[in-house]
Amino acid sequence: MSIMQGGKLCLLQVGKCFSLASNTVIKRCASTGGTDLIGRHFLTLKDYNQSEIEHLLWTASDLKTRYKENKEVFQPLIGKSIAMIFQKRSTRTRLSTETGMSLLGGHAVFLGPDDIHLGVNESLQDSAKVLSRMTDVVLARVYGQSDLEELSKYSTVPIISGLSDMYHPLQILADFQTLQEHFGQLKGLKLAWVGDGNNVVHSFLMGCPKLGMDLNIATPKGYDVDPKVKEDAVTLVKQSGTSMNFTRDPMEAVAGTDVVITDTWISMGQEAESKKRIKDFMGYEVTKEMMAAAGPHAIFMHCLPRHKEEVSDEVFYDEKRSVVWQEAENRKWTVMAVMLNLLQQYMPLHPKPTF
Structure with a gap:
């Protein structure tokens, strides 16, 4: 009725x-x-509050248990489809989205640079309107954050960021899930970022304060985080009562922390700067000595792909302290959580983890 x-x-x-x-x-x-996220866009964690982020993480944990541990056949998205736009290639984003949508019962369509030229052969506005009529959700891995914002402006289906030069929110959800699994909670953790002031650390800045985590950031001169992102993060830190510190000294940043995180120094599109960047990042390699300066139970994270100049083999392949493979796997459960919650309301079956 x-x-x-x-x-x-x-x-x-x-x-x-x-x-x-x-x-x-x-x-x-x-x-x-439950938490209702139906129809929302997922462009940055800046747009999501604490309870919403926690619900996505709870969903990811629940799905991981249902599919991986309990071997359930659960297909709530039968008949649904996702268009995946990739201006930038990616192993984890493509695999996690395609296999995740398949598990949920839906269908994923990959659109690489040879399949779709956003804003070139067809305007972003027109592309958004076409995709909206043929699919139920769109994931876009692009260069400019403005492209995501333009797509979301004209799309009548949810737009998910697969990465932009400004933010990488799906990666941070996977990182948060990994931290929760390892430590049993998130609130009170102290994280250290060592490396470039890039899209990944920007997303940490938008998420850590909301979940009660402190963040130290060490970047070389000329590679600082975006000033507007920093300004927004300062506001979040004041509201949450957490701490955020910036330094040029990696050893100062990692001192006494629970987690040491780095990323590639040379992102896609920066290959011409490789020699200069490697020189500028001298002293930022995460080594055994740097990990020793962190807390006694500190772990190492890297969102991959990894290059040897960024972290020593001794740290990267340390089975006790490196959680990079668990972190990579959790990309699948978190993107599944996002797709599911944006398309239908979902209440997890299993108890909510401690955050």
Whole structure:
């Protein structure tokens, strides 16, 4: 049974209301319980509050248990499809999204640079409108954050960031899941970032304060985090009561921390700068000595792909302290959590982890 009420169609039998406004993603205005993220875009953790991030992580943990441990066949997204736009290649983003959507019962369509030229042969606005009519959700791995924002402006289906030069929110969800699994909670952890002030650390800055984690950041001169991102992070830190420190000294950054994190020094599109960057990052390699300066139980993280100048083999392949493979696997469970929650309301079956 349904009635018109205040310009909205109310489905009384399930207690839901859906806006009839055109040119917008359909959004639920009354919830049946749990966290409702249906129709939201996922472009940056800046747009998500603590409870929403925790719900995505809870979903990821729940799905990992259901599929990996319990061997369940659970296909809530049968008949759904995702378009995957890749301006930049990626092993983990492509594999995690394709295999994750398949497990959920849906279908993934890969669109590489030879398949779609955003803003070149067709405007971003037109691409968004076409994709919206043929798929249920779009993941875009692009250079400019503005491209994601333009797609989301005109899309009537959720847009998920697979990475941009500014943010990499899917990676940070996987990192948070890995930290929760290893330490049993997130609140109170102290993280150290050693390396480039890039999209990955930008996403840590948007997420760590909301979940009660402190963050130290060591970057060489000329490779600082974006000033606007830093400004936003300072606001979040003040609101949360956490701490955030910036330094040029990697040893100072890692001192007494629980987690040491680095990333590639030469991202895609920066290959021409490789010699200069390797020189500028001298002293930033994560070594056994650097890990010894961290806390006695500190772990090492890297989102991959890894190059030897960034971290020694001794640290990278340390089975006790390096969690890079668990971190990589969790890319799958977290992107599944995002896709599922943006397409339908999901209440996990298993108890909520401690955050």
